[in-house]
Amino acid sequence: MQPIKRITAKTVVIASSDIDTDQIIPARFLTTTTREGLGKQLFADWRYHSDGSPQADFVLNRPEARGAEILVTGRNFGCGSSREHAPWALLDYGFRAVVSTEIADIFRGNSLMNGLLPIVVDEQTSQWLLQHPGALLEIDLESRRLTLPNGASTAFPIEPFARHCLLNGLDEFGYLRSKLNDIERFEAARG
Amino acid sequence: MPARTLFDKVWAAHEVVAETPDTPAVLYVDLHLAHEVTTPQAFSMLRSLGLRVRRPDRTLATMDHSTPTHTEQVFGSVPIKVDAAARQVRQLEQNAAEFGIELFGMRDARRGIVHIISPELGCTQPGMTIVCGDSHTSTHGAFGALAFGIGTTQVGHVFATQALLQRKPKSFAVNIEGQLSAGVSAKDLILSIIGKIGVSGGTGHVLEYRGSTIRSLSMEERMTVCNMSIEAGARAGMIGPDEVTFEYLNGKPRAPQGQAWDAAVAHWRTLATDSEARFDASVDIDAAAIEPMITYGTNPGMVLPIGSAIPDKKGDAVFDKAMRYMGFHGGEGMLGKPVNVVFIGSCTNGRLEDLQAAAQILKGRKVAPGVHLLIVPGSQQIKQQAEAAGLGEIFKAAGADWRESGCSMCLGMNGDTVAPGQYSISTSNRNFEGRQGKGARTLLVSPMTAAASAVTGRIADPRELL
Numbered sequence: 001m002q003p004i005k006r007i008t009a010k011t012v013v014i015a016s017s018d019i020d021t022d023q024i025i026p027a028r029f030l031t032t033t034t035r036e037g038l039g040k041q042l043f044a045d046w047r048y049h050s051d052g053s054p055q056a057d058f059v060l061n062r063p064e065a066r067g068a069e070i071l072v073t074g075r076n077f078g079c080g081s082s083r084e085h086a087p088w089a090l091l092d093y094g095f096r097a098v099v100s101t102e103i104a105d106i107f108r109g110n111s112l113m114n115g116l117l118p119i120v121v122d123e124q125t126s127q128w129l130l131q132h133p134g135a136l137l138e139i140d141l142e143s144r145r146l147t148l149p150n151g152a153s154t155a156f157p158i159e160p161f162a163r164h165c166l167l168n169g170l171d172e173f174g175y176l177r178s179k180l181n182d183i184e185r186f187e188a189a190r191g
Numbered sequence: 192m193p194a195r196t197l198f199d200k201v202w203a204a205h206e207v208v209a210e211t212p213d214t215p216a217v218l219y220v221d222l223h224l225a226h227e228v229t230t231p232q233a234f235s236m237l238r239s240l241g242l243r244v245r246r247p248d249r250t251l252a253t254m255d256h257s258t259p260t261h262t263e264q265v266f267g268s269v270p271i272k273v274d275a276a277a278r279q280v281r282q283l284e285q286n287a288a289e290f291g292i293e294l295f296g297m298r299d300a301r302r303g304i305v306h307i308i309s310p311e312l313g314c315t316q317p318g319m320t321i322v323c324g325d326s327h328t329s330t331h332g333a334f335g336a337l338a339f340g341i342g343t344t345q346v347g348h349v350f351a352t353q354a355l356l357q358r359k360p361k362s363f364a365v366n367i368e369g370q371l372s373a374g375v376s377a378k379d380l381i382l383s384i385i386g387k388i389g390v391s392g393g394t395g396h397v398l399e400y401r402g403s404t405i406r407s408l409s410m411e412e413r414m415t416v417c418n419m420s421i422e423a424g425a426r427a428g429m430i431g432p433d434e435v436t437f438e439y440l441n442g443k444p445r446a447p448q449g450q451a452w453d454a455a456v457a458h459w460r461t462l463a464t465d466s467e468a469r470f471d472a473s474v475d476i477d478a479a480a481i482e483p484m485i486t487y488g489t490n491p492g493m494v495l496p497i498g499s500a501i502p503d504k505k506g507d508a509v510f511d512k513a514m515r516y517m518g519f520h521g522g523e524g525m526l527g528k529p530v531n532v533v534f535i536g537s538c539t540n541g542r543l544e545d546l547q548a549a550a551q552i553l554k555g556r557k558v559a560p561g562v563h564l565l566i567v568p569g570s571q572q573i574k575q576q577a578e579a580a581g582l583g584e585i586f587k588a589a590g591a592d593w594r595e596s597g598c599s600m601c602l603g604m605n606g607d608t609v610a611p612g613q614y615s616i617s618t619s620n621r622n623f624e625g626r627q628g629k630g631a632r633t634l635l636v637s638p639m640t641a642a643a644s645a646v647t648g649r650i651a652d653p654r655e656l657l
Contacts, residue, residue, distance in 0.1 A: 015508065016509065016512060017509050018390055018391075018492075018509060020490065020621075022621065022623040022624070022625060022626050023624060023625070026603075027256075027602040027603060027604040027626065028603055028604050028629075030257075031228070031257055031275035031276045031278070031279050031604060032231075032275065033231035033232070033278060033282050034231070034232065034235070035232045035343075045625045045629055050611070050629065050630075074508075075391070076391040076394075076424070079390055079391065079424060079490075080326065080421075080621060081325070081326045081340075082229070082324055082325055082326040082328075082340035082342055083229065083342075084232075084344060102391055102394065104391070104424060105360075105394055105395060105424070105426050106326060106340055106341070106342065106421075106426060109341075109342065109345075110342035110344065113342065113344045113345070114344070159358065160212065160214075161213060161214050161215055161356070164213070172356055173344075173347070173348055173351075175214070175356070176348055176352055176354065176355075176356055177351070177352060179208055179217045179352075179354070180352060182207050182208050182217065183207050183217070183219065183352055183353060183354050186207040186219055187219075187353075
């Protein structure tokens with residue numbers, strides 16, 4: 001995995017709260033057996049008409065969304081299923097971070113393991129971001145701060161081990177495998 | 192030792208390496224359930240790293256999400272219609288063979304929805320840690336197991352090590368006292384809990400359902416409650432094991448037998464939350480006040496008693512969007528609204544007692560003209576039991592479409608879908624936009640309410656038909 005230290009990018013806003021994983025990628029696309037190429041199915045039911053043509057008024061289909069790498073959404077993003085296809089689809093589309101006041105547990109964990117930053121901010125920052133689509137933000141993983149275009153910055157929480165792995169381009173799996181001796185001892189002790 | 196909750200005890204017993212401020216715990220996994228949708232990429236990862244499944248004896252695979260439910264597709268010569276689904280099923284067969292995992296395949300008499308077959312085989316047991324690449328793994332918490340859904344990367348981690356990196360969540364007591372009224376089921380109970388704490392009320396927590404109401408529920412009802420913990424944002428929900436639990440498990444094929452059984456029960460009795468234990472959060476629920484519940488919006492927290500009117504929250508963006516999608520308006524009553532499809536099944540409500548509850552209403556009645564009633568048993572064993580008890584005949588006589596087991600119409604990825612704009616009265620767990628098919632409008636209810644609505648052709652209060 002590539003180390004991630006800082007993301008400087010433009011936002012796109014989908015203001016809805018409680019965006020569930022069935023919206024991020026509908027279940028009918030889960031018959032895939034690979035993790036590649038899911039970006040075209042991201043938000044499929046909002047992005048396309050039934051005939052596959054784009055919904056012109058959906059934000060990701062509008063010219064101002066081009067190049068945006070930070071998704072700003074309403075409260076409780078990523079609720080619902082455990083499908084890792086959700087962060088895979090967001091990453092494949094080109095997103096590198098999601099910003100909300102609340103991000104669902106399983107989605108958050110899945111995102112961290114794939115290098116998609118789940119950034120939880122306070123209500124005031126969130127309101128500002130929701131009202132300023134296209135804002136250029138800096139997300140600094142090293143200092144755990146998100147900086148707005150006016151220079152104001154706010155701290156965000158992030159699980160320390162996941163942050164360590166992301167900063168150094170490490171895979172959490174390597175650490176887990178280094179504990180195999182402990183796992184064997186644990187099994188032996190239980191009989 | 193300080194007083195501990197059930198969750199604290201199960202967690203501590205599986206901590207291979209304790210968590211520190213810098214590192215998560217290494218948590219041992221007793222049972223890993225695998226299915227066709229969330230494992231292909233994990234098996235590919237193993238293959239690319241030259242790894243094997245470390246403990247195939249603690250791994251169980253079946254196919255449920257993308258499998259068809261038409262008898263001629265499961266047992267006959269008619270192929271699976273969706274090519275990608277057929278490929279996924281074949282790939283699980285190949286992966287299970289290559290990595291030496293036990294698989295309950297398409298025509299196995301023990302196949303079914305993963306969260307239904309593991310308990311009915313006795314694989315799910317108190318005090319275990321259980322994971323699966325599926326958020327409804329919370330179902331197994333009904334036995335006093337710590338059970339939660341994981342993503343595919345972690346499925347790979349568990350395959351390779353039989354352990355997971357995990358931070359310990361907080362604890363949340365859901366105290367429920369009083370008796371459920373006639374016509375009110377475990378589904379109505381969990382829907383009303385979600386309505387009360389909200390779809391993110393349990394985020395970061397493990398719920399423990401407690402109190403006299405829970406003690407009076409059967410194992411199947413407890414599974415319905417724990418199943419939807421994730422719909423309140425909680426990864427897991429647990430219930431302390433008791434005589435009802437032991438009675439259910441006794442004699443199940445994979446439960447401990449003989450002396451091992453006695454030793455297991457003695458251990459399971461120690462798991463209950465200590466009387467002085469403290470929870471990080473709690474809520475109190477009055478079971479006697481609960482009525483049959485129904486959702487009116489596009490998440491399970493948008494729920495109300497069936498006789499109530501939709502609240503008028505015009506101006507609230509989530510509410511307005513949900514009303515547009517559902518074709519409803521604030522202030523409207525739910526009773527009497529039209530119904531196109533009724534689905535009885537899923538890991539929430541696809542067990543024998545659910546089918547019995549539906550049959551109680553369907554017996555001697557007919558499905559209303561123009562309504563499609565789809566009844567899908569949660570497993571092939573349940574199908575057999577239902578047939579033996581005469582339920583299959585009742586369903587067919589009523590005009591229902593009685594199928595083979597699987598996730599079916601809970602999520603439209605196996606050919607069973609609801610057409611755009613149609614209203615589906617469903618015993619499943621998610622009323623998200625498009626969940627049952629693009630444009631499908633889902634209303635979550637109990638099996639009794641589903642059956643009552645099927646015969647009435649309108650949203651109906653099951654208490655009128657009991």
